[in-house]
Amino acid sequence: MAATLHDVARVAGVSFKTVSNVINNHPHVRDTTRAKVEKAIAELGYRPNLTARSLRSGHTGAITLALPQLSLPYFAELADAVIEAAAKHGLVVLVEQTGADRKRELEVMASPRLKMSDGLIFSPLALGQEDAGLIKADVPVVLLGERIFGSSSDHVTMQNVTAARAATEHLLDLGKKRIAVVGAHEGEVIGSAGLRLRGYKEALEGRGIPYDDGIVAYVVDWHRSNGAAAMHDLLDRGASFDAVFGLNDTLAQGAVRVLQEAGYRVPDDVAVIGFDDLDETRYSLPTLSTVDPGRTEIAETAIRMLMERIKDPDGMPPREVETAFRVVPRESTVGAGARPT
Amino acid sequence: MAATLHDVARVAGVSFKTVSNVINNHPHVRDTTRAKVEKAIAELGYRPNLTARSLRSGHTGAITLALPQLSLPYFAELADAVIEAAAKHGLVVLVEQTGADRKRELEVMASPRLKMSDGLIFSPLALGQEDAGLIKADVPVVLLGERIFGSSSDHVTMQNVTAARAATEHLLDLGKKRIAVVGAHEGEVIGSAGLRLRGYKEALEGRGIPYDDGIVAYVVDWHRSNGAAAMHDLLDRGASFDAVFGLNDTLAQGAVRVLQEAGYRVPDDVAVIGFDDLDETRYSLPTLSTVDPGRTEIAETAIRMLMERIKDPDGMPPREVETAFRVVPRESTVGAGARPT
DNA sequence: TTGAGTCGATTCAACGTTGTAAAGTGGGCG
DNA sequence: CGCCCACTTTACAACGTTGAATCGACTCAA
Numbered sequence: 066m067a068a069t070l071h072d073v074a075r076v077a078g079v080s081f082k083t084v085s086n087v088i089n090n091h092p093h094v095r096d097t098t099r100a101k102v103e104k105a106i107a108e109l110g111y112r113p114n115l116t117a118r119s120l121r122s123g124h125t126g127a128i129t130l131a132l133p134q135l136s137l138p139y140f141a142e143l144a145d146a147v148i149e150a151a152a153k154h155g156l157v158v159l160v161e162q163t164g165a166d167r168k169r170e171l172e173v174m175a176s177p178r179l180k181m182s183d184g185l186i187f188s189p190l191a192l193g194q195e196d197a198g199l200i201k202a203d204v205p206v207v208l209l210g211e212r213i214f215g216s217s218s219d220h221v222t223m224q225n226v227t228a229a230r231a232a233t234e235h236l237l238d239l240g241k242k243r244i245a246v247v248g249a250h251e252g253e254v255i256g257s258a259g260l261r262l263r264g265y266k267e268a269l270e271g272r273g274i275p276y277d278d279g280i281v282a283y284v285v286d287w288h289r290s291n292g293a294a295a296m297h298d299l300l301d302r303g304a305s306f307d308a309v310f311g312l313n314d315t316l317a318q319g320a321v322r323v324l325q326e327a328g329y330r331v332p333d334d335v336a337v338i339g340f341d342d343l344d345e346t347r348y349s350l351p352t353l354s355t356v357d358p359g360r361t362e363i364a365e366t367a368i369r370m371l372m373e374r375i376k377d378p379d380g381m382p383p384r385e386v387e388t389a390f391r392v393v394p395r396e397s398t399v400g401a402g403a404r405p406t
Numbered sequence: 407m408a409a410t411l412h413d414v415a416r417v418a419g420v421s422f423k424t425v426s427n428v429i430n431n432h433p434h435v436r437d438t439t440r441a442k443v444e445k446a447i448a449e450l451g452y453r454p455n456l457t458a459r460s461l462r463s464g465h466t467g468a469i470t471l472a473l474p475q476l477s478l479p480y481f482a483e484l485a486d487a488v489i490e491a492a493a494k495h496g497l498v499v500l501v502e503q504t505g506a507d508r509k510r511e512l513e514v515m516a517s518p519r520l521k522m523s524d525g526l527i528f529s530p531l532a533l534g535q536e537d538a539g540l541i542k543a544d545v546p547v548v549l550l551g552e553r554i555f556g557s558s559s560d561h562v563t564m565q566n567v568t569a570a571r572a573a574t575e576h577l578l579d580l581g582k583k584r585i586a587v588v589g590a591h592e593g594e595v596i597g598s599a600g601l602r603l604r605g606y607k608e609a610l611e612g613r614g615i616p617y618d619d620g621i622v623a624y625v626v627d628w629h630r631s632n633g634a635a636a637m638h639d640l641l642d643r644g645a646s647f648d649a650v651f652g653l654n655d656t657l658a659q660g661a662v663r664v665l666q667e668a669g670y671r672v673p674d675d676v677a678v679i680g681f682d683d684l685d686e687t688r689y690s691l692p693t694l695s696t697v698d699p700g701r702t703e704i705a706e707t708a709i710r711m712l713m714e715r716i717k718d719p720d721g722m723p724p725r726e727v728e729t730a731f732r733v734v735p736r737e738s739t740v741g742a743g744a745r746p747t
Numbered sequence: 748t749t750g751a752g753t754c755g756a757t758t759c760a761a762c763g764t765t766g767t768a769a770a771g772t773g774g775g776c777g
Numbered sequence: 778c779g780c781c782c783a784c785t786t787t788a789c790a791a792c793g794t795t796g797a798a799t800c801g802a803c804t805c806a807a
Contacts, residue, residue, distance in 0.1 A: 067521075067544065069762095069763055069764085070763065070764070071763080079786075079787090080786065080787050080788080081763090081764090081787095082765085082786075082787060082788080082789095083785085083786060083787075085763095085764070085765065086765095086785095086786085089765080092784095093783090093784055093785050093786085094785070094786085095784085095785065095786090098785080098786085112518045112521065112544060113518055113763085113764080114461075114521065114762085114763050114764070115518055115519065115521055115522050115764095116457060116460045116461045116466065116521070116522065116762090116763080116764090117461050117762070117763035117764040117765090117792090118763080118764055118765080119457045119522075119764090119792095120455075120457045120458050120461050120762090120763080120764075120792050120793065120794090121763080121764045121765050121766085121791080121792050122764085122765075122792085123792075125457065125522070126519070126522075127500065127522060134486060135476060135482045135483070135485045135486040135489070136482060136483045136486040136685055138479065138482070138686075141476045141477060141479070141482035141485075142476070142477045144476045144482075144501070145475060145476040145477040145503065148476070148501060148502075148503050149503065152503070157500055157502065157519050157522065158500065158501055159468065159498055159499065159500050159501075160485070160489060160499055160500075160501045161489075161498065162486065162489050162490065162493070177453045177454055177456055178456065178467070178498050180408075180453065180455065180456055180457070181456050181457065181466070181467075181468060181498065203408065203453060288689075289686070289688075289689035290688075290689060293689070318689070319689060321691075322689070322690070322691040325691055326691065344477055345479075345630070345686070347630075347631075348629075348630035348631060348634070348659070348660060348663070349663070350662075350663040350666055350667065410792095410793055410794090411793065411794070412793080420756075420757090421756065421757050421758080422757095422793090422794090423756075423757060423758075423759095423795085424755085424756060424757075426793095426794070426795065427755090427756080427795095430795080433754090434753090434754055434755050434756080435755070435756085436754085436755060436756090439755080439756080454793085454794080455792085455793050455794070456794095457792090457793080457794090458762090458792070458793035458794040458795090459793080459794055459795080460762095460794090461762050461763065461764085461792090461793080461794075462761080462762050462793080462794045462795050462796085463762085463794085463795075464762075
């Protein structure tokens with residue numbers, strides 16, 4: 066149906082290669098010829114066939130973004146940032162959901178579909194450090210997140226430890242002494258939970274405050290309901306604390322809800338800070354203090370690294386980039402007088 | 407670099423077409439030959455080149471999903487549903503963000519990139535009824551949403567009027583008499599705001615309650631901050647009401663926040679219902695009553711219609727489907743005793 | 748024994764594009 | 778006046794795959 070170079074050529078009365086030259090604005094085309102061809106293109110509504118172009122050129126102009134699930138706000142905002150960053154470079158984004166399922170995460174890298182794109186930005190949630198050797202695909206990969214370090218791929222990650230330390234110090238600076246943690250993962254060392262907990266411990270240590278496992282609540286998943294359950298758990302066992310560090314915003318929001326239900330005022334009785342700077346934290350009641358982990362920078366860095374890798378796959382050893390973070394104080398720690406951020 | 411049919415053929419000692427036959431499990435291949443070929447495939451780690459296959463076959467196995475922005479929770483959840491529905495049929499999804507910008511919405515349909523996919527699922531937010539004639543692309547289109555009716559494309563939409571009427575009736579059934587509306591759009595007739603407001607009016611009419619524009623708050627955008635501002639506005643002008651219909655969940659959440667700040671108890675003083683059944687409505691304080699507009703059904707129907715259209719573009723006249731909805735009563739209308747839904 | 752028919756494998760062309768090489772135009776200069 | 782070179786256009790091959798057509802060998806029935 067669609068017009069091809071040949072159709073345009075026939076109408077313009079030139080060879081199809083001349084039409085191709087016009088489209089790729091090849092230098093040596095006479096103006097009159099160019100005009101003729103352009104007229105024919107307009108007349109037929111010709112569109113280049115990108116599939117054919119891809120076959121010929123060996124690249125597609127698309128990248129794949131694999132993440133657990135878009136209905137998790139963190140990943141939705143990450144995808145937003147990645148798509149915008151990609152669009153700036155004329156790249157289009159194919160989104161795959163893994164559902165945080167180990168099998169599907171491995172499939173994403175193995176699937177021939179991946180070759181419909183030039184590279185993969187991969188945010189795993191089921192794979193862990195022991196799988197570092199499995200991070201490999203037919204196309205260049207940029208790894209996101211904090212589950213796997215030292216793979217043979219480029220890697221963009223936030224400064225979990227330092228940022229968590231800063232979040233904790235923010236609470237300490239407000240005079241809080243007993244800071245509960247919501248969302249730790251049993252026995253985890255790396256991974257968001259493990260690293261952020263380490264940052265928390267470092268902050269305490271820096272101020273000479275002993276670590277108390279009695280005010281650390283463990284969860285399995287990082288949904289709001291888990292944050293709520295964890296806070297219920299803390300309250301039920303009579304833990305005493307004057308602040309809460311939610312290891313992500315969703316957990317923190319669940320915790321805030323339970324605190325409010327239980328009659329505590331946030332931040333006067335208990336200050337709460339989260340982590341991720343989700344859009345919605347700006348609108349909750351109270352607005353939630355949090356850490357902006359540099360999402361835009363993560364997306365832009367990942368795209369830039371991926372493009373470099375696509376151009377020159379083995380041009381350099383695997384790189385590891387940490388993005389800048391920023392503590393965002395809002396009402397849940399500094400109260401209603403805070404200037405909105 | 408990557409192995410091709412020819413490479414496999416050379417290793418297996420057969421013609422490249424035989425390899426192709428094995429891969430497409432063509433009936434007439436001797437078992438011993440098949441085995442030889444499969445061994446060679448495994449040995450070389452051969453992966454079919456999908457780009458070449460697409461060029462030859464004329465279809466790509468991908469579809470495009472164009473929506474305003476993934477950081478808006480409604481669209482993130484819609485994208486999640488569409489990607490899952492597509493995956494069930496082996497389709498992969500390319501996500502384009504339009505930023506609700508008229509120019510970009512038109513570009514999506516005109517872009518040659520669109521041909522990297524077999525069809526488009528399009529959820530416009532800037533285009534309106536007057537643009538119905540512009541809904542046209544090089545590939546089949548399924549339109550989502552309530553901004554444009556009667557275009558020449560298939561269309562999946564929720565039952566805005568009926569569902570909004572049901573939401574309003576839910577409030578009326580609880581004995582509420584003065585139901586404020588948050589999020590109306592000035593002068594809008596179709597579009598989510600216009601249709602839902604119509605449903606609201608129909609519900610009032612059905613019960614013989616006069617419509618009072620004094621308790622209808624108009625907004626420009628549907629963000630949480632607009633819901634908050636609208637509620638401030640209502641309170642400031644001394645409007646009296648015992649319930650609120652937020653025309654979507656985000657607005658409703660903003661309104662709830664302001665009501666709580668102002669000292670009203672939800673639902674005892676003011677009951678609030680939203681619209682969309684966002685995941686997060688299950689976790690807010692109080693949990694938010696809402697309307698589930700049938701998101702999964704929307705996604706699955708859109709995929710099914712698109713696949714039918716791809717197979718047979720002109721096989722039938724444009725279709726219009728409305729999905730089933732469901733009022734979801736939660737704490738913000740029926741109180742804490744409510745069974746969670 | 749031969750012709751028809753089936754099975755198994757191969758050859759060839761085509762999808763629509765771009766890179767390479769070559770061919771066809773001029774014009775300027777010796 | 779002819780030759781060289783720069784400019785412009787063209788012919789051809791190739792990217793990796795699949796469908797159509799073909800071909801050889803073998804089986805089975807007449």
